[in-house]
Amino acid sequence: MKQLRHLSEAPLPFFDPSPVDQDEVTIIPADGADKIPSYLRNHRKRLRDRFLAGGAQAMPDYEVLELVLFRAIPRQDVKPLARRLIEVFGDFNRVISAPMNRLMEVSGVGEAVVTELKIVEAAAQRMARSRVLQRHVISSWDAVLDYCHTMMAHRETEQFRVLYLDKKNVLIADEQQAQGTVDHVPVYPREVVKRALELNASALILVHNHPSGDPTPSEADIQMTLQIDDAARALGLTLHDHLIVGKSRELSFRAKGLI
Numbered sequence: 001m002k003q004l005r006h007l008s009e010a011p012l013p014f015f016d017p018s019p020v021d022q023d024e025v026t027i028i029p030a031d032g033a034d035k036i037p038s039y040l041r042n043h044r045k046r047l048r049d050r051f052l053a054g055g056a057q058a059m060p061d062y063e064v065l066e067l068v069l070f071r072a073i074p075r076q077d078v079k080p081l082a083r084r085l086i087e088v089f090g091d092f093n094r095v096i097s098a099p100m101n102r103l104m105e106v107s108g109v110g111e112a113v114v115t116e117l118k119i120v121e122a123a124a125q126r127m128a129r130s131r132v133l134q135r136h137v138i139s140s141w142d143a144v145l146d147y148c149h150t151m152m153a154h155r156e157t158e159q160f161r162v163l164y165l166d167k168k169n170v171l172i173a174d175e176q177q178a179q180g181t182v183d184h185v186p187v188y189p190r191e192v193v194k195r196a197l198e199l200n201a202s203a204l205i206l207v208h209n210h211p212s213g214d215p216t217p218s219e220a221d222i223q224m225t226l227q228i229d230d231a232a233r234a235l236g237l238t239l240h241d242h243l244i245v246g247k248s249r250e251l252s253f254r255a256k257g258l259i
Contacts, residue, residue: 040075040076040077043077044070047059047063047066047067048067050063051064051067061086061091061092061095062079062082062083062085062086063082064092065082065085065086065092065095066078066079066082068096068116068117068120069081069082069113069116071116072112072113072115072116073112073113080108081106081108081109081113084106084107084108085103085106085109088106089102093153093154094154095117096117096118096120096121096124097121097154097155098117098156099156100114100118102156103117124150125150125151128143128146128147128150128151129147129151129174131143131146131147132144132147132171132174136168136169136170144163144171144205145243145250148161148207148243148245148250149245149250152207152208152209152245153209153245153246153247153248154247155209155211156211157211158208158209158210158211159176159178159208159209160176160177160178160187160206160207160208161174161175161176161177161206161207161208162174162175162177162192162195162196162204162205162206162207163204163205163207164195164196164199164201164203164204165201165202165203165204165205165240166200166201166202166203167202167203169203169240172199172201173199173201175195177191177192177195187208187224187228189224189227189228189230189231190231192204192206192228192231192232193228193231193232193235193237196232196235196237197235201237202236202237202238203237203238203239203240204232204237204238204239204240205239205240205241205242205243206225206228206239206241206242206243207242207243207244207245208221208242208243208244208245209244209245209246210244210245210246212246213246213247213248214246215244215245215246215249215250215251216244216251217242217244217251217253217258221242221244222253222258225239225242225253225258225259226259229259239259240254241253241254241259242254242258242259
């Protein structure tokens with residue numbers, strides 16, 4: 001007769017009491033080997049090879065998003081999550097710039113995914129910012145437009161920023177003055193010009209976004225701009241422009257003859 005082993009001698013299953021993020025659950029093969037299944041490993045290699053060969057231009061948004069998600073979710077198929085994020089937010093740019101709380105509402109997204117997405121967003125913003133900060137703005141106008149688009153085009157609420165320039169039109173500061181709702185942002189002309197004096201600026205450029213995607217200025221936008229222009233002139237400051245950033249294009253008050 002076989003001798004029965006006492007329960008106290010039986011190996012206990014491993015239990016990790018720490019909480020598990022929704023996006024950190026991993027698929028482990030039945031044999032217990034902690035490795036990526038071959039079908040996933042091959043898929044990821046193919047995507048990486050295509051990216052290295054042709055760049056992001058040769059790939060749809062959801063596949064670029066997959067490449068980002070690989071780091072956050074090492075041993076799962078992330079294609080369904082990538083497609084779900086694109087479906088919810090619209091495109092790659094809107095995914096990485098979405099508010100953290102909105103991202104966390106998507107099934108399959110946890111802290112690790114949010115962290116990777118926000119790292120990509122921060123990197124894009126820093127690269128765009130480095131092309132304009134301490135540069136001559138008028139001669140780097142395309143870089144300024146790219147920077148404003150990167151910072152603001154995909155936001156879900158309105159944001160008002162001011163670019164402050166020195167007497168040589170070199171950008172010395174870029175500051176967010178106010179944040180509002182989906183269709184309104186409060187702006188105080190006195191605070192805008194007061195800050196210019198504090199920075200010893202000589203000129204400024206106003207920038208705000210329209211989450212609707214249409215950069216056409218409202219009557220309130222026009223009146224606010226004229227008020228800031230009047231306040232700036234009274235103090236010897238120059239208002240170069242007011243840019244409204246839409247989803248795919250920007251509108252210049254100066255080019256439209258509005259100032």
